Amino acid sequence: xxxxxxxxxxxxxxxxxxxxxxxxxxxxxxxxxxxxxxxxxxxxxxxxxxxxxxxxxxxxxxxxxxxxxxxxxxxxxxxxxxxxxxxxxxxxxxxxxxxxxxxxxxxxxxxxxxxxxxxxxxxxxxxxxxxxxxxxxxxxxxxxxxxxxxx
Numbered sequence: 001x002x003x004x005x006x007x008x009x010x011x012x013x014x015x016x017x018x019x020x021x022x023x024x025x026x027x028x029x030x031x032x033x034x035x036x037x038x039x040x041x042x043x044x045x046x047x048x049x050x051x052x053x054x055x056x057x058x059x060x061x062x063x064x065x066x067x068x069x070x071x072x073x074x075x076x077x078x079x080x081x082x083x084x085x086x087x088x089x090x091x092x093x094x095x096x097x098x099x100x101x102x103x104x105x106x107x108x109x110x111x112x113x114x115x116x117x118x119x120x121x122x123x124x125x126x127x128x129x130x131x132x133x134x135x136x137x138x139x140x141x142x143x144x145x146x147x148x149x150x151x
Contacts, residue, residue, distance in 0.1 A: 011086040013040055013048045015134075018082055021058065022074040022135040028067030048086065055085040074135065080126035090126070092119030 016038045021029055031049055035042040049068055052058045059071045070077070084090060093115050095102075102108045109115070 007083070008087060010044070010048050010051075011083050013038065013045055014052055014082050014086045015079060016040075017045060017049060017068075018052070018057065018070065018074075018077065018131055019134050021068060021070050022131050025070065025074070028061060028065070028069045030067040034068075052082075052085055057082065057085055070131075074132035075130050077131040078127050079129045079131075080123065082131070083126055090123055092116055092123065094119075 017034050020034050020037055031042055031046045034040075034049075035045045038045075049058060049060070053060050053068075053071075056071055057077060058068045060066070060068050080090065095109070096111070096115070102110060
């Protein structure tokens with residue numbers, strides 16, 4: 001049942017990038033810094049960060065001291081907010097085949113209500129898990145010195 005819940009690379013990058021920002025709420029972080037920490041393509045991450053900025057989850061600033069910061073308190077940002085900023089509304093899978101051949105309802109599905117139940121559980125988990133709960137995982141950007149940027 002690989003299609004019960006999918007998370008794209010972009011959504012995963014968004015979640016991890018926001019964890020880095022939440023861990024470094026005292027300063028802005030650059031796409032280059034974040035890409036290094038989460039071992040991601042800087043170009044792909046930059047596109048994801050632009051999308052997050054358009055959705056109001058991050059703020060960006062240009063210039064030598066520029067970078068990205070959270071636009072909201074991490075306690076007010078759910079994993080569902082981040083997921084939907086990248087993927088659009090979370091849809092719950094109701095058929096493993098993508099087209100109902102059992103009549104279309106849970107009563108006639110060979111799995112009963114399993115797919116809907118799991119989908120609702122995923123939605124509840126993403127909605128109730130806040131970014132602030134995840135930042136103890138150690139994705140903090142270490143303070144850099146001028147020497148670090150010399151190469």
